[in-house]
Amino acid sequence: MTKRTIDSFFRPAALAASVPVPQSTESGDDDAEHCVAKKARTHHFREDWLREFSWLKYCKENNSMNCECCSRYPKTVGNTKFADSDGTSQFKHDTLVKHNLSLKHKVCRDMLINEKATPLQVAFRRQEAVNHSADEAEMMLKFNTAYFVAKEELPFTKFKSQLDLQRKNGLKLNDTYNNDTACAQFVGVIADTLKGKTCTKIKDAPYISIMIDGDTDVSTKECEIIYARILNEGKPRNILIGHIEVKHAHAQGVYDATKEAFKQLGTETGWLQKTVAMGADGAAVKGAFIVPFHCMPHRLELAMLSVQRNISMVDHVYHLLNMVWKTYHFSCKSMRELRALGEEVGVRVNVPVSGTRWLPHVNRALQTLLKPGGKDGHLQNPGQFTAVFYHMEHLTASSTNADIAGRSRKVKKMMEDGSFVGFCHFLADLFEVISKFSLLLQRNDVILPQENVLQAVNGIENLIATIEAMSVRCKPGGRLAELLADLQAQRRKQEGEPHPLYKYQGITIKGEAAGLGKEGLSMASTPKLQQAVRATIDCTVLHLKQRFSSLLHEESTSATAKAVKSFKIFSHDSWPEQRDQLTDYGAEELDFLLDHFSSVLTRNGCDSNLAREEYQSMKTFIFRNYMDKSYHALWEMMVTKLPFCSDYKNILHLVHIMLVLPVSSAVCERGFSAQKRNKSDVRGSLHVDTVEDLIRISMEGPSLQEFDAKEAVQTWFSSGKRSRRPNYKGWPSEPPSGTQEDLL
Incomplete structure (x- = not known):
């Protein structure tokens, strides 16, 4: 008699009869021995699985099963035997259930359904x-x-x-x-x-x-x-x-x-x-290696603000510009009268320049006031200065408002003073030089050392040298030089007259005008102007050095200031011209930079010893091949191009830090x-x-x-x-x- 299994009690009779049950190879006497050592169970494919899983396919020749959906898209389902043509012989119900619930099988199923739609x-x-x-x-x-x-x-x-x-x-x-x-x-x-x-x-x-x-x-x-x-x-x-x-x-x-x-x-x-x-x-920063940078254009502004407070003549020029702007900005009647006077003297009146206290705006206002009319730009052509002067004279005589009349009288008196006119022209030259440097520092691409005269550090030194030279002679081609040349020409034309008159844009100027017409400025001929010019230059140089002391050659005990100055070793324009001197150049500064930024460099995988070796070879390589390259082009090539970025990868970490320093x-x-x-x-x-x-x-x-x-x-x-x-x-x-x- 065949031995029945539990499964046969729950199967239909026909199905149970059609499925043969393997004969038991064990006798009843071996039950005790069977409990000790049981043979591995053999699994067989069951026909009812085909009805339970519609995607299942069974091959009797190979005695294997696979998935119709997954075998259609083997690349989508990945590594599974259900997608192989040979199939799998792991006849387990749990395996089929898990495959049916898998995400990749569902994706293949949906793809097949869409294909057969x-x-x-x-x-x-x-x-x-x-x-x-x-x-x-x-x-x-x-x-x-x-x-x-x-x-x-x-x-x-x-x-x-x-x-x-x-x-x-x-x-x-x-x-x-x-x-x-x-x-x-x-x-x-x-x-x-x-x-x-x-x-x-x-x-x-x-x-x-x-x-x-x-x-x-x-x-x-x-x-x-x-x-x-x-x-x-x-x-x-x-x-x-x-x-x-x-x-x-x-x-x-x-x-x-x-x-x-x-x-x-x-x-x-x-x-x-x-x-x-x-x-x-100007905010202070507490950090082990973080370099605090006070915005360099802001330092220029603070330096010139100190000059304005200390030099009364500079403050008078600012006050003049402010009063002119205030007169015409808040009064449409005054602006209308100014335009009418401008038409009479043949001047196209510009709207008073407005803006912030930043130097480029102040310089633009002063240049607009002093600019002569006409296409040739001759100083005797009536300009904005002429129109404003005549209108101030008109307001002084006709205004019933005491404040307006007093303000106009003060402006008129300053505008006809020869020493004040000369100082305005000197200040226009000074502001033009400083404004150009300020605009340079405001660019987004400016970096700490840059090529030639546009260096952020060397530019400060050049700026100070240019300002100091103004105390000896006028700026070549500047406003003051043009004014002096014109007044000297007027003096030669009136030579021999007992009371010569000197004019600027058609307006007779007084005070030290006669001294301005002499050859060469001197303390004897123009003491008021010379004293104001020298005081302004000395004060400007002093405050520029104070504001930029960390970037100049002044000694500083601050580690961050020393770190900033040490980055100059990467400026190939300042390297020694002799190769034997180039070998030891920058070694001390390099050691300081590697020590100062050691924590952040180590975190990014920089080897300090290799960086020292790479710096020596990089100097020699650049000295031989790329000394003619601009600063931007050189380091852009070294940081981005192979094999440079690979051969010098350790030392280029410091170059990377230098390039991201916020100069402005x-x-x-x-x-x-x-x-x-x-x-x-x-x-x-x-x-x-x-x-x-x-x-x-x-x-x-x-x-x-x-x-x-x-x-x-x-x-x-x-x-x-x-x-x-x-x-x-x-x-x-x-x-x-x-x-x-x-x-x-």
Whole structure:
């Protein structure tokens, strides 16, 4: 009698009869022995599995099974025997259940179902894809429009009118997402895509510098703007990190705002461990190796502000410019009278120059006041100076307002003083030299040592030398030299006359005018002017040296100041011309830099001993081949091109740190300028995050022609809590005309 199993009790009778049951090879007497050593169980394929798993296929010849779906797409499912043509002989029910629940099997199953779908199902899917493609194309048009609104710094309310203009030009656009709220959402998504790219750059950068500045916006919110300076393809680049409202403006509040800005950018940037320098308007920094950088253009401003406070004649010039601006800025009547006087003397009156206290703006105002009229630029041609003088004379005689009359009388008296006119021309020469250097330092690509006369360090030395030379002789081709030459020509024409008259732009000047007309300036002929010029030059040189002492040759006990000066060893223009002297050049400074930045260098895999060896070979290589290259081009090539970036990879860590040092934080001022343009009096309710998005697009976004909205549109479609419906058409707010009458 055959031995029955438990499984046979639960199977149908026919199926149980058709499936043979193997004969037992054991006798009942061996039960005790069977408990000790049991043979391995043999598994067999069961026919009912084919009904339970529709995808299962069984091959009797090979006695194996496989999956119909997975064998159709072996590359998708990966490494599994269910996808092999030979199949598997592991006849276990649990194995089939696990495979049926696997994710890759479900993917292959859906692919097979789609392949075998009926034409109607395929048509529905194809139409769905077409609809989605049309929706995406329409949303790209709207995203492009929203980007234009943000890039051009227009209000969000202009979004609808821009879409209406496109419809009028024949473009078919749906009415959905057609308001300022949708525009603000689109701008936020676009800014997030730009922010994601910024996060990637910060993650990939081994060294960064941070630049911070604060400002109060039109809604009386105190905000901090944070920029990071990184090396991008061998070139230094400033990128916006965030625009954050601070709870308190003290050191801890600024630090917390900086951490919050990087947190919003991305949690895994590791920014604090990568920071090697920080640029601000004089803020102190506590860090083992972090180099604090006081913004160099700001140092120039503070130096000249000290000169203004200490030299009365300089303060008088500032006061004159301010009074002229105040007279015509707040009075349309005065401006109208000035233009009328300008027409009489043949002068086209310019609007009074406005701006900040920064030197380039002050220089522009002074140059505008002194510029003569006419195409030839002769000093006797009537200009702005002439028109202002005659109008001040008119106001002095006719104004009934005591303040205006007194101010006009004071301005007129200063403008006809020969020594004051001469000092204005000297100051115009001085401001022009300093303004050019200030504008150079405000460039985003300026680095610590740069080529030739444009070096950030050598430029200060050249600036001081140029200013000191002005005490000996006038600037060649400058304003003061032209004035003296013209007055000397007038003196020669009037030689022999008892009372010669000296004029400037048609106005008779008094005081030391006769002394200005003599050959060569001297203390005897023009004591007032000479004393003011020498005092101004001495004071300017003194304060420039004080403000830039850490970058000049003055001894400093500060480790950070020494680190900044030590980077000069990478300026190949200052290397010794003799090869035997080049061998030992920079060894001491290199040791100091490797020790100062040891922690951050070690973290990034820099070997100090190899760096010393590579510096010697790199000096020799550059000395032989690339001494004629500019500073930017040389280090861009060394950092990015093979085999240089590989052969000198350890010493180039210090070059990388040097290139990201924040010489100027003027980019923060540009960010606040964008803030003021976007968050004006009529847009004072803009949230701080929205202002950051607008600054990011305005300052760092690509041009409208280069902008691709595809990534932002795809992000917008996938980020919604519900499915997006760009072509949704709601019920009409009002019934069509005639509907009510038809119902009645």
